[in-house]
Structures are given as structure tokens and as C-alpha cells.
Amino acid sequence: MTDAECLELLRWAAPRLGLRYEGFRRVRGQVCKRVGRRMKELGVPGLAAYLERLEADPAERALLDALCRVTISRFYRDHGVFEALREPLLPRVLEAARARGERVLRVWSAGCASGEEPYTVAVLFRLGLWPRFPDFGLEVVATDADGALLERARRGCYQRATLRELPSEWVDTAFTPQGGELCLRPEFREGLDFRREDLRQRMPEGLFHLVLCRNVAFTYFAPPVQHEVLARLLERLAPGGLLAIGAHESLPEDSMGLTRAAGALPLFHRADTGI
Template sequence: MLKAAANKKSKEDADFASLKNIIKTRLGFNCEYYKDSHFRRRIDVRLRATGSENFGEYIQVLKQDQNEQDILLETLTVNVTNFFRNSEVYDIIEKEVLPAVIKSKGIGMNKSIKIWSAGCSIGVEAYSIAMLFHHILGNRIGRYNISITGTDIDKASLQHARNGIYSEVEMKDVRPDFMQRYFVKEGNQYHIKDELKKMTRFKPHDMISGPKMGGFDIIFCRNVTIYFEKELQEKLYMKFYEGLNKDGFFVMGKTETLLGPSKDLFRSYNAKERIYAK
């Protein structure tokens, strides 16, 4: 009985490894750096949905059904998200962080400010930041060249972000005056106004293996690295540190913690809200 159980476990582990390889080669999604527990939870959703008893059966479904490949990729990358999620973080961003960045640029015309929303999903974080810049600067907005770059590996999410069309669910934490000022409502949908779209751009980028990005005044990477193994988290935090300008800010998720060399390099700006300064 013990031998049978061991053989079953060995077969399951081998099938899981094969499945991860198929996801990497066919879907272009590198699973190796992510925690197995996270992947197993997401994949289990599709096993149940397709009636697969185990990873081996699901592999056959995945090989034969292109539609299932698309659904799996969406399942692996989907994030629950909305504008101004964790409002207390955005309070500090609005009242302290953005004013500090603006002040650092001095007085004059065409001052450049660069922001990176890493793992941007459907773009709500990038647009939330754009709204705050507009709100703070008012008619002074034209004096600054503000560029907010949102990156993700999920092409469908990036297209959603570019379209800038959102449902009531994503709008639940948007202030009424912001809703009026920065959106056009059509039926049950809310369309981002062009003045915010002009400040943002969305592009595919794998923060793990993609080219280095730099020159940023603030980098946001919230609720993304919790899915990564510790060693990778350490590397990413160093990438973000190196990607910031002097005195730039790094904003991470409330459940995430700095690890490795970055822990000593970053200065804690607001520990409770996980905001750090270079």
C-alpha cells in the first residue's frame, strides 16, 4: 500500500512538472519562479472545470483544446483589482509621495516625471495615479511631462487597460468627484477620458526575464511578488532599486516584505503602508 501511494505521488509530481513545461513552451508563461502552491490552486480550478481527475488527464485536454489554453492563461494571470485599492496607501501617495516628487523637479516648464506600474493588470493602478497627478497639479499639469508606464505579461489585460473601459466593480472606491471629472458613463460602463490616457502607456514586459527598465521616480509593484519564490523576490527588489532615480519611491503590497540586500538599501518611508525610498 505504501509503495502504491509512493508511486501515485511520483506520477503526480512528474505530471505536474510536465504540465508546467507545457505552460512554459505553449503559453509562454514561465512557471518556474512561482510558488507551486499558487499554481496548484489556480490549476485545480481548471481541473474541476474540465472534469479532469489529475494532472495527466488535464495535460491531454490542454494539448487538444486551444480554447482551454487561453482560459488557463487567463486563470493563471487574473487579479482581483479596482481603482484606489487599499485607499490608505493612496492617501499617503496623494498627500506626501507625489508632492515630494513634484517638488523635487523644481520650478520651470517640461519637467519629466516617470512612473512604473509593474504587474499593472487591467490598468486601474496606473489610471489612479494619473487622476491624483491631475487633481494635485490642476492647471499646472501642462508644466510637467508625466509618463506612467504599465507593464504586464497578460496581453488581454493590457488591451483592457488601453481601452480604458471599466465596470461598477472596478469603480467602487472612486471618489464621486473623480468619477465625474475623469470618466464618461455609457450604460453600466465607465470610459477613462483621453486626458488620462495621454499620460499612460501599457506594454508587455516580463519583470522576471525581460529587459531592465530604469529612470523612474516611483515604482509600484503591489500584490505581485507574493506569488514568487524568495530568491526571485530578492532579485526583483534589487531590480526595482536600481530602476529608481535618486530619492525615488518604491511601493509594494501590504502583505509583502523586502528581502535580501534591498532590505538594507531602501529607507523605510512609511512602513505600515509598505512605502520605501531609495
């Protein structure tokens, strides 16, 4: 598939799948290689024939939607975000929760891919926060639309390269070597619940002190879908709760009363329940 054909495909697909064409600028080659392989599997003679197939076949459109998912994940990605969560943001959230009689920190990792983000939260909580808040437990709901990625996440084993931004002493404490990989020790898997859910269709119920929705909705979803997703995310933020988005993302123009919680970092809280 040529680059011109790739652009044509993405322009066709974006409005039909609720996606934002501009979000694929840096990753379109990766997506279109997948689509090219799919076209070879089908034996279609070219892009025009594949577009005809997509128009006529809802199942093929659903498969194209899956092929458009982009996964780039590692532990402690955008480390400044996690450093700010470690101190001062989450300690403030925990103090406020304690004052309300709560004893569980609830976190939602939306678009968790193969698990690096929710496990980062688990390691940060146990090694960075729990010594100061030993009366708290942790619950992490981690959702993604890709079942294969979730299976990798449940396995909890990774190449050392994906851990390079995690503090080295945390790597030594939280992981154990197994067959050339590093695997999470059992205590760092406690409280994690991996679920197959597509943000555009379903979200977990309940309130969360921290929602991480990074490099998914506000990069790849069309603006109307972004607004809908943001509204539903905010319904799930506990009082004083935090929303984290990707480092290169921005919220929709109507950000529904959110203000930045840590300078220029992509961390937000409600203006009326600030921490």
C-alpha cells in the same frame, strides 16, 4: 480537481516556474479551476497524466504559468497608499525633481492587469497634484504579461463597482458613461504606455520616480526570483524615488537599503536618498 490534487499540482509547478507555493494559499481554488478546465480540453484522464504532459511539453508548461496568474484589481486599491502618495510623498518627489530641472513625473506600474492602477495614478496626478505642479507632465509605463488584460486596459472602460474606492468627485470628473460602463476621458489617458512584458524576463529602461510592484513579485515569485526582481527594480528608481508593494507583501530579508517612507504603509525609498 480535488483540493489535494490542487495542492499537488502547485507543489510540482512552483519550483519549475519560479513561483512561491505559499503565495497561492488564498487563491489556489481559482487557479486550479482554470487548470481543471484545461485538463478537460486536453482530455487527459487525471492529474498524473497532466503532470506527464507538463514534463514533456514546454509549451504546456508556459500555458500553466499563464493559468497561475492571479488578477484582483480596482481603482485606488489600498487607498491609504494613494493618499500618502498624494500628500506628502509625491509632492516631495516633485519638488526635488523640479530642483534638478526635471519636468516629467515618470511612473512604472509593474503588473498593471487591466489598467486600474496606472489610470489611478493618472487621475491622482491630474486632479490631486497637477494644480500644484502645472509645470510637470506625466509618463506612465504599464506592463503586464497577459495580452488580453492589456487590451482591456487600453480600452479604459470599467464597471462602477471597481471605482468604489476612488473619490466620488474624481469619478465624476475623470469618467464618462458609455453603454453601462464608465470610460476614462481622453485627457486621463495621455502619457500612458501599455506594454506586454513579464517581470521575470524584461523590464522597461530608464529611471522612474515611482515604481508600483504590488501583489505580483513579492506574493507569487520564489525567493530567489524576488531578490533578482527587487535588484532590477531598484536600478530603475530615480534619486529619491518610491517603491510601492502590496499591503500584505513584505520585501526579501535583504531589502537592499530600502526604508519605509510612510509609517507602516508598504511604501519604501532608499535610505541614502530619502525624501
